[in-house]
Amino acid sequence: xxxxxxxxxxxxxxxxxxxxxxxxxxxxxxxxxxxxxxxxxxxxxxxxxxxxxxxxxxxxxxxxxxxxxxxxxxxxxxxxxxxxxxxxxxxxxxxxxxxxxxxxxxxxxxxxxxxxxxxxxxxxxxxxxxxxxxxxxxxxxxxxxxxxxxxxxxxxxxxxxxxxxxxxxxxxxxxxxxxxxxxxxxxxxxxxxxxxxxxxxxxxxxxxxxxxxxxxxxxxxxxxxxxxxxxxxxxxxxxxxxxxxxxxxxxxxxxxxxxxxxxxxxxxxxxxxxxxxxxxxxxxxxxxxxxxxxxxxxxxxxxxxxxxxxxxxxxxxxxxxxxxxxxxxxxxxxxxxxxxxxxxxxxxxxxxxxxxxxxxxxxxxxxxxxxxxxxxxxxxxxxxxxxxxxxxxxxxxxxxxxxxxxxxxxxxxxxxxxxxxxxxxxxxxxxxxxxxxxxxxxxxxxxxxxxxxxxxxxxxxxxxx
Amino acid sequence: xxxxxxxxxxxxxxxxxxxxxxxxxxxxxxxxxxxxxxxxxxxxxxxxxxxxxxxxxxxxxxxxxxxxxxxxxxxxxxxxxxxxxxxxxxxxxxxxxxxxxxxxxxxxxxxxxxxxxxxxxxxxxxxxxxxxxxxxxxxxxxxxxxxxxxxxxxxxxxxxxxxxxxxxxxxxxxxxxxxxxxxxxxxxxxxxxxxxxxxxxxxxxxxxxxxxxxxxxxxxxxxxxxxxxxxxxxxxxxxxxxxxxxxxxxxxxxxxxxxxxxxxxxxxxxxxxxxxxxxxxxxxxxxxxxxxxxxxxxxxxxxxxxxxxxxxxxxxxxxxxxxxxxxxxxxxxxxxxxxxxxxxxxxxxxxxxxxxxxxxxxxxxxxxxxxxxxxxxxxxxxxxxxxxxxxxxxxxxxxxxxxxxxxxxxxxxxxxxxxxxxxxxxxxxxxxxxxxxxxxxxxxxxxxxxxxxxxxxxxxxxxx
Numbered sequence: 001x002x003x004x005x006x007x008x009x010x011x012x013x014x015x016x017x018x019x020x021x022x023x024x025x026x027x028x029x030x031x032x033x034x035x036x037x038x039x040x041x042x043x044x045x046x047x048x049x050x051x052x053x054x055x056x057x058x059x060x061x062x063x064x065x066x067x068x069x070x071x072x073x074x075x076x077x078x079x080x081x082x083x084x085x086x087x088x089x090x091x092x093x094x095x096x097x098x099x100x101x102x103x104x105x106x107x108x109x110x111x112x113x114x115x116x117x118x119x120x121x122x123x124x125x126x127x128x129x130x131x132x133x134x135x136x137x138x139x140x141x142x143x144x145x146x147x148x149x150x151x152x153x154x155x156x157x158x159x160x161x162x163x164x165x166x167x168x169x170x171x172x173x174x175x176x177x178x179x180x181x182x183x184x185x186x187x188x189x190x191x192x193x194x195x196x197x198x199x200x201x202x203x204x205x206x207x208x209x210x211x212x213x214x215x216x217x218x219x220x221x222x223x224x225x226x227x228x229x230x231x232x233x234x235x236x237x238x239x240x241x242x243x244x245x246x247x248x249x250x251x252x253x254x255x256x257x258x259x260x261x262x263x264x265x266x267x268x269x270x271x272x273x274x275x276x277x278x279x280x281x282x283x284x285x286x287x288x289x290x291x292x293x294x295x296x297x298x299x300x301x302x303x304x305x306x307x308x309x310x311x312x313x314x315x316x317x318x319x320x321x322x323x324x325x326x327x328x329x330x331x332x333x334x335x336x337x338x339x340x341x342x343x344x345x346x347x348x349x350x351x352x353x354x355x356x357x358x359x360x361x362x363x364x365x366x367x368x369x370x371x372x373x374x375x376x377x378x379x380x381x382x383x384x385x386x387x388x389x390x391x392x393x394x395x396x397x398x399x400x401x402x403x404x405x406x407x408x409x410x411x412x413x414x415x416x417x418x419x420x421x422x423x424x425x426x427x428x429x430x431x432x433x434x435x436x437x438x439x440x441x442x443x444x445x446x447x448x449x450x451x452x453x454x455x456x457x458x459x460x461x462x463x464x465x
Numbered sequence: 466x467x468x469x470x471x472x473x474x475x476x477x478x479x480x481x482x483x484x485x486x487x488x489x490x491x492x493x494x495x496x497x498x499x500x501x502x503x504x505x506x507x508x509x510x511x512x513x514x515x516x517x518x519x520x521x522x523x524x525x526x527x528x529x530x531x532x533x534x535x536x537x538x539x540x541x542x543x544x545x546x547x548x549x550x551x552x553x554x555x556x557x558x559x560x561x562x563x564x565x566x567x568x569x570x571x572x573x574x575x576x577x578x579x580x581x582x583x584x585x586x587x588x589x590x591x592x593x594x595x596x597x598x599x600x601x602x603x604x605x606x607x608x609x610x611x612x613x614x615x616x617x618x619x620x621x622x623x624x625x626x627x628x629x630x631x632x633x634x635x636x637x638x639x640x641x642x643x644x645x646x647x648x649x650x651x652x653x654x655x656x657x658x659x660x661x662x663x664x665x666x667x668x669x670x671x672x673x674x675x676x677x678x679x680x681x682x683x684x685x686x687x688x689x690x691x692x693x694x695x696x697x698x699x700x701x702x703x704x705x706x707x708x709x710x711x712x713x714x715x716x717x718x719x720x721x722x723x724x725x726x727x728x729x730x731x732x733x734x735x736x737x738x739x740x741x742x743x744x745x746x747x748x749x750x751x752x753x754x755x756x757x758x759x760x761x762x763x764x765x766x767x768x769x770x771x772x773x774x775x776x777x778x779x780x781x782x783x784x785x786x787x788x789x790x791x792x793x794x795x796x797x798x799x800x801x802x803x804x805x806x807x808x809x810x811x812x813x814x815x816x817x818x819x820x821x822x823x824x825x826x827x828x829x830x831x832x833x834x835x836x837x838x839x840x841x842x843x844x845x846x847x848x849x850x851x852x853x854x855x856x857x858x859x860x861x862x863x864x865x866x867x868x869x870x871x872x873x874x875x876x877x878x879x880x881x882x883x884x885x886x887x888x889x890x891x892x893x894x895x896x897x898x899x900x901x902x903x904x905x906x907x908x909x910x911x912x913x914x915x916x917x918x919x920x921x922x923x924x925x926x927x928x929x
Contacts, residue, residue: 332596338583366535396535397480397610399585424585426610 013139018045020305020317021145066197120275148306180258294327351414354402370450390443702802734922753820763918765811794843
């Protein structure tokens, strides 16, 4: 300890105020702990400030704009005009309103919010470097929730002007004519789709064989067809090798004309720079931290969210926050979900929950499935979508183990699918639940009937393998 | 034609089982009904017999794996045209889906199931199990599709549960002819880390008839404590023992009282009763009548006078259930680990009936032919750890019971009698009780009452 350091003390220290950290802080405060929440950037984390929320705002605007200009078949003729600065204002307002809400919650829960960068100086103490100097905090328990940041490519350094990351792509000063998106995962697909609908010429470059390589091919192929309709050029099995005056250079020599290049190739955990060697913790090669079932790293140290194994999703971080705080309070809590649902706000939307047939087979689980086409769902048809489907996977006892949807509004069905799987519901039970008409949710019971060989609104088309 | 033999439902409602040990390997010739593999269900260890004579082609599931019913375990190339009665592969109740609607892949997944076959239970049930320290993989699910319900979790922690009956009855009914030769081996509820009565020369042996000669030290198996260096999974009975003992140790606050009693009168009574039985020509009963039988009778009848000792605190610690029958568990050491056969209504059996029942249970346990039924429903347990030596011990109470009484090695020890030190055979007696419901006064009173019967065996004539 350096002479002159006067440590303040806190019961629970939470580092990082994203959807994992702020929830942990609120829960710990509700449990009667004295809580300090340290955030180096903005409360709300990547999710609220530069991720889920502003990107969904952009997608919502893009959808309105696109629909307005493409409604002739529905009897709507219009030539909409895009006010880019109003769009940007809407994005920022969405962020500000939601983060203000979080600030208010933290304040009324009496969580002490500190702005600055935390670094361990001993197993029970951090130094927080903020605008007004360094403060030392002695804690009883600490929860690390520092999240992740966009992965960078050596060949494509993000300069914030021509080459931007996903954050930069959301907050462009004006509408570009052309954009090349490097990375065909869900972030790249969401951004590419929205920009295309806003009238930008979009190309997507993906190293793998297909878009959305992390998802079942049947889901991505529906989205791929729609991207083609929107005029998005998709270059699979290609890598970007660098920028030139003309645009983005690919490994096959092709140069993509692009006013901006968006790098969206994944995210890396923010486990560096925390001084973890002072607490005897060493991140793995991939930057992740290995935690116990209760998210414990060491006796009084926990890690949640993008720092731990599993998908880097806000709702996973939030669920882990609940577990870590319960464990910290002495409860026997474990993070043990059967499924972590995933949604993609592509066009059409994707919701994938639980095992696919392939995953079930790899796990040694005998399974059967049925794929119900949304062309046979009234609500989906009214939205003009005929390419999507709802696939239900069950094990040999009829228990629902996977639901995979692609179609309009299907992100809203991920919750029901997750509920069914978490409760170990059987397909008979799921079909016994009355699903309201006319909604896309009917496709869940339709797929369930199909699994049982009793599909209702599907023609028997003969043998198909 | 290759025969694929899948894990059958060896007990009604069985959902999954652990592959404990393969008794055959690829290339082995097997006869029909030859044991192929030892599996462990949630209640019993079972040998699965071969459905046909033939050659083992492929073993598809490694030892230590937990697989669901219907998983193919082994492929056999049968000899000749024997009628094959193997359990149908993947007898899924819903397999009616047509090929046109069923996307891809075979219905049956082979091998390596382990991590994929997650126990089915709702989040609240999983949380409940985690809080009780119950491993859901060892719980039989009674809900739709084999879903584990909250009550199923509670049931495995209660000795009065009837879930054991699910796997208890030896198979052989309709549709299970192929399993007629199955041996159900005991594996359920496991007792304290002590030794049992099996083959014990201590209390149950022929020595000690007059107390003249010291009983020989029992021979311990030379393999005891031998294990290769490294980290190994806990399997079979060992895994169940570990779970039961962890639950006992972490949920039951134990108090253990210790005493020592002059066993001269007990041994004398045993000798005289045995002589009488022999003179009547019932040498079987005579051989079965060991000192442990008299001790079991003393414990069982004393339990009737102290209902609170024949009881259990609920899993959540908020209520006590006093049992309406006395079912006495007796810890038995087998080469595979400890098992605890239960003598039902032990308090109502006369000495000969009790002796016969105990001898049969011990033999079945040693032969591994005991059914899961005979291992469930115990309300109190005794352990004869002294059979292998040792004077005092602190046995652990079985979850779902409130006490366990242990007996140390009977030896000649100095005793003060009328102011003079004399050599007498004495019996160390220990009693572990659940302090949540049994305080020191009740513990001592119960133990004293048992000791009174040891010093005055005539009281055993009262009130069968």
